[in-house]
Amino acid sequence: MxxxxxxxxxxxxxxxxxxxxxxxxxxxxxxxxxxxxxxxxxxxxxxxxxxxxxxxxxxxxxxxxxxxxxxxxxxxxxxxxxxxxxxxxxxxxxxxxxxxxxxxxxxxxxxxxxxxxxxxxxxxxxxxxxxxxxxxxxxxxxxxxxxxxxxxxxxxxxxxxxxxxxxxxxxxxxxxxxxxxxxxxxxxxxxxxxxxxxxxxxxxxxxxxxxxxxxxxxxxxxxxxxxxxxxxxxxxxxxxxDRDLAHRFPERKAEIGEPVMTVENWSVYHPLHTERQVIKNVDFTLRRGEVVGIAGLMGAGRTEFAMSLFGRAWGTNVSGKVRLDGREADLSSVPAAIDAGIAYVTEDRKQLGLILAADVRKNVTVASLRQVSDRGVIDDVAELKAASDYRTRMRIRCSDVYQATGDLSGGNQQKVVLSKWLMTDPRVLLLDEPTRGIDVGAKYEIYSIINELAEAGRGVVVISSEMPELLGICDRICVMNDGAFVGEFAGHDATQEKIMRAIMRNDRMSGRRADERVARAGGGAP
The missing domain is CATH 3.40.50.300 (P-loop containing nucleotide triphosphate hydrolases)
Incomplete structure (x- = not known):
């Protein structure tokens, strides 16, 4: 033809x-x-x-x-x-x-x-x-x-x-x-x-x-x-x-320690529809060196949960307690959350995670300006050194750290976002769809970085819509639906079928509870 x-x-x-x-x-x-x-x-x-x-x-x-x-x-x-x-x-x-x-x-x-x-x-x-x-x-x-x-x-x-x-x-x-x-x-x-x-x-x-x-x-x-x-x-x-990927996910030996973050009775309401409870009295524990996945369908509340932990960046009427290394943490604002040791990598890196018009150097250091400043004035040499160090450490492919971040590929942009938050030296990283829109080779590199973070004793939470990804990299998977955790599986015991069964079982229970409320209100059975 x-x-x-x-x-x-x-x-x-x-x-x-x-x-x-x-x-x-x-x-x-x-x-x-x-x-x-x-x-x-x-x-x-x-x-x-x-x-x-x-x-x-x-x-x-x-x-x-x-x-x-x-x-x-x-x-x-x-x-x-x-x-x-x-x-x-x-x-x-x-x-x-x-x-x-x-x-x-x-x-x-x-x-x-x-x-x-x-x-x-x-x-x-x-x-x-x-x-x-x-x-x-x-x-x-x-x-x-x-x-x-x-x-x-x-x-x-x-x-x-x-x-x-x-x-x-x-x-x-x-x-x-x-x-x-x-x-x-x-x-x-x-x-x-x-x-x-x-x-x-x-x-x-x-x-x-x-x-x-x-x-x-x-x-x-x-x-x-x-x-x-x-x-x-x-x-x-x-x-x-240009190489065989015998394993889609890098291997690692998990060395899981004491709890680094404990969330108790966490409740969040919608910022506009303030009568609607989105996160419903959630309890959650993350340990040092552990990678915990959060699975769930769109609208389950996964992103809202993570953002509310990150200095109440989402939601209103937030209540509950968060302990970091056993001590109650002040998460009342984003700067407070950063100071407490929490970092959140957004699912929308282009709109919320990066300044695309700025160079790699500025994006890497923007959340840690105190580290590269002297008496409130940015030290250009210190900023250049910090950005260059992260470029090497994270294997960011760019002509130099003065290249505009918007000119990088999606995988390298994601590495810049991770570098920005690693520079804050967090104890807990909340990663929301960390491999969205990047190819299999770049995904493997991101997975390797997640392993390195866990091996360094940090606690890592991964929110992902790709179940094979969660099954491949997580030590434990929590299942979320309708603003609550409805199931939990060890990584080696989890399957896509078990995760979906937990979601669907909760959907049926929610439906029955709604029918009962209608009946009690005089609406009769549907």
Whole structure:
């Protein structure tokens, strides 16, 4: 079959760093072509070249579309041909409606005036195509992330998309929303729309891809025709990281000591709906050298629990006691929590964990300025030394500590966040989705760092939506549902089935209690 798109010998560099090296890439009509590789392998750079984000002249090589060489000056040129990119950070305006977001740049008009009836009608048609039932005038802020992703796809369809580029589209979605999105790509394939899927989730890639291309260090290192070849995750991983991962998780011998943190009767209410109790009288113990996982479905209260411990960064009417090394701790504010020895690594590193425009040096030291200051003035030499030490210790890949943090790959950004909090010398680290959006090679390095922290006698709490991850790195797993712990398993005894059974059992009990409350209130049995 003749290729709809060919990228030939594409090379691209930034400030002397070679991001792409003679990469060739082809896409056929109606093909789902997956692009995989470690963070920093060049996937997003290649797609930004294709979509005109990096204009012709800023790279070497050529782009051939429909048999004709194209030189895109900007993203408008590529969109005019139906090449649409949806970035990992969605480009929607929260306080505008679905219809306004879809047709913001190209609204239907009559005699120079926006035709609102046409906007509403066309939006309804597009939403039906992507499987959304929401009214066109629904505000984006009232939609979940999964539905917002579908709005982005509807916006692409409004521009007569022929090649849809999706950069980590399921990174922030739950399993149900991810499955719905993948089904939509399969439906587009039947309509002749090609998709380029950038993803670290190899199980999803294997499920839908017709072809898989693997990049490593800016080069194409493998290409798999899924229609004729067997898809082997080990082969993909080996190509991505240039080594065998006989074990996905590093081994360690746990030496667990005395309790480092004890939480008693911890209760937290919602900051806006103050009558709603989100964390319900929780008791929790963490020991020195121990890695404890917290499992649970979205909305179980895991993040709220961790943030409320970190200086009451979330919630209101917080009550209960926390003891660190046997002494009651003051956690009344974030600075107090840091001084007490608690650190929290947020699940949203880009928005809440880092200053992307600042360099690595500033991000590493920002929570520990007293350590690199003299009489309230930052000592540049001390700051440089501290940041350089953590760059070496954490194996952060960057040109130097003066490089902008936003230019680093996701895995290296996560190492910068960890460095920031390790510099505060915490006794307890609360890690919320510490490997979200990073590749298998970088994940292994993060797991190794977690092991090193535990071996140094720190207590580590890992919140993760990936059960295999919890099963692979944790000494103990606590199961959370509806703001309470509903199960606990030793790491060697835990299974995905046991964890889900604990969650579902609690759901049934909660349902029965709700039915009893309705009956007592005179509502009768449902």
């Amino acid at each position: 003749t290729a709809m798109l060919e990228m030939r010998g594409v090379s691209k560099s930034f400030a002397g760093v070679q991001a792409l090296r003679d990469v060739s890439f082809t896409v056929e009509a109606g093909q789902i072509h997956a692009l995989v590789g470690e963070n920093g392998a060049g996937k997003s750079t290649l797609m930004k070249v294709l979509s005109g984000v990096y204009p012709a002249g800023s790279y070497d090589g050529s782009i051939v579309f429909d048999g004709e060489e194209r030189r895109f000056r900007d993203i408008n040129d590529s969109e005019a041909l139906g090449i649409i990119i949806i970035h990992q950070e969605l480009a929607l305006i929260p306080l505008m409606s679905i219809a306004e977001n879809i047709f913001l740049s190209h609204p239907p008009s009559r005699f120079g005036v926006i035709d609102r009836n046409a906007v509403h009608r066309r939006t309804a048609e597009l939403l039906a195509q992507v499987g959304l039932r929401e009214p066109p005038d629904t505000l984006i802020t009232d939609l979940g992330v999964g539905k917002q992703q579908l709005v982005e796809i509807a916006k692409a369809l409004s521009k007569r998309v022929r090649i849809l580029i999706l950069d980590e589209p399921t990174a922030s979605l739950n399993e149900a929303d991810s499955a719905a999105l993948l089904e939509r790509l399969l439906a587009f394939r039947e309509q002749g729309i090609a998709s380029i899927l950038i993803s670290h989730k190899l199980n999803e890639v294997a499920r839908v891809a017709d072809r898989i291309t693997v990049l490593r260090d800016g080069r194409t290192v493998d290409s798999i025709d899924c229609r004729t070849e067997r898809i082997e995750e080990d082969r993909i991983i080996r190509s991505m990281v």
